Amino acid sequence: MTSNRSGVLELAVLGLLHETPMHGYELRKRLNALLGAFRAFSYGSLYPCLKQLLVLGLIAEETDEPQDGSGRARAGRRSKIVYRLTADGKERLQNLLTEAGPAAWEDDGFGVHFAFFGQTRADIRLRILEGRRTRLEERLDGVRAALARTRERLDSYTLELHKHGLESVEREVRWLNELIASERRSDPSGYPGSRHADGTQHDAGSGGPGR
Amino acid sequence: MTSNRSGVLELAVLGLLHETPMHGYELRKRLNALLGAFRAFSYGSLYPCLKQLLVLGLIAEETDEPQDGSGRARAGRRSKIVYRLTADGKERLQNLLTEAGPAAWEDDGFGVHFAFFGQTRADIRLRILEGRRTRLEERLDGVRAALARTRERLDSYTLELHKHGLESVEREVRWLNELIASERRSDPSGYPGSRHADGTQHDAGSGGPGR
DNA sequence: GTTTTCATGTAACCCGTTACATGATTCA
DNA sequence: TGAATCATGTAACGGGTTACATGAAAAC
Secondary structure (H helix, E strand, O other): OOOOOOOHHHHHHHHHHHHOOEEHHHHHHHHHHHHHHHOOOOHHHHHHHHHHHHHOOOEEEOOOOOOOOOOOOOOOOOOOOEEEEOHHHHHHHHHHHHOOOHHHHOHHHHHHHHHOHHHOOHHHHHHHHHHHHHHHHHHHHHHHHHHHHHHHHOOHHHHHHHHHHHHHHHHHHHHHHHHHHHHHHHOOOOOOOOOOOOOOOOOOOOOOOOO | OOOOOOOHHHHHHHHHHHHOOEEHHHHHHHHHHHHHHHOOOOHHHHHHHHHHHHHOOOEEEOOOOOOOOOOOOOOOOOOOOEEEEOHHHHHHHHHHHHOOOHHHHOHHHHHHHHHOHHHOOHHHHHHHHHHHHHHHHHHHHHHHHHHHHHOOOOOHHHHHHHHHHHHHHHHHHHHHHHHHHHHHHHOOOOOOOOOOOOOOOOOOOOOOOOO
């Protein structure tokens, strides 16, 4: 009950657990480090999410504790619960990483999807970047139109606020343009009108992730 | 029941109604125009808010319809409900606009407070701008530290995301610096270490609102 | 006269936080 | 041995959206 599946939390958890198994506490730290200060999750949402993913069979509790080089350090009772991705979980993650729809480029979601671009197919990356750019340009149009309509009756502070907001979005669009150009440079494939229809497209890992 | 008092909606509604009486539908448009695309409210939150402000006596339903130059246009039953600010509402608004605390400079709230700077005392404006700047600088410190700690094990996409986020915040800090400088230039008062302790401080309206 | 837009509202839900409760482990 | 941090969880609440229901006024 109280379902709680935002999509972003689920993706973030699955993505992180795909890299390496972890327990909840550590997961939360890595999560907030991954997303930067612009997005944070509390235990109150993380633990219920883990519980649910467990029920769905997407993750499982790790039983044994492998690396035991330095003698003891693990008593009879374990207080940590280490989670790992199951086969179903990996499949689910792949599905999430292959969705190139609004969920991937709206304000919520874009950050997380982008953070996992290292595990995302090159063509999907491109579609997400372009989707977000389109979305932002729509927003720019809307704001500019509204601004043109109401320019005269706005006081200088409101105007300043709008100007700053507009410039922020414009800046993100330029950023996206650079990323898109970079992606196209390193992987000129998957395009309706493009030559290079040979198989020169390695599903993931051409753009330069260096983990 | 289902209380619903975010502070930001309340302030926005009171602030807009202070400028001119309006009905809910129009209020929502002005609201979303005021806040730009980065913040929007639906009727599902606006109308309950209005109802509650009415119960609290901060706003009242307008009864008569003044400007009637063009003959008819108002039948026996009115379908629009025009709200206006009561005396209590004006007092409440002043209190909200005088609060120079976290509510005014956190992510939620700063935009709205800034949008009403035209109705805000000069010293309060300055304190809010400085509070926000401090807040953002704290955030920068946190992100930079986290980045320094984990730089090596981040793939290039995550790194790029963090870089962009960082630069966005740095940009806002520069913006705030300019605004603060501008405020100080036009109203060098209220400062512990400042000369000009004469009474050259007109409570509001020195910075240049031009509505 | 029918479609759009204006206009008001409500109920169900969603996603998340806060505050709390609890206990193990580490460090001074 | 006592405090700080690690670690796991839950219940209550909060603030908002979506989808729905309804009807008047304007535009075509």
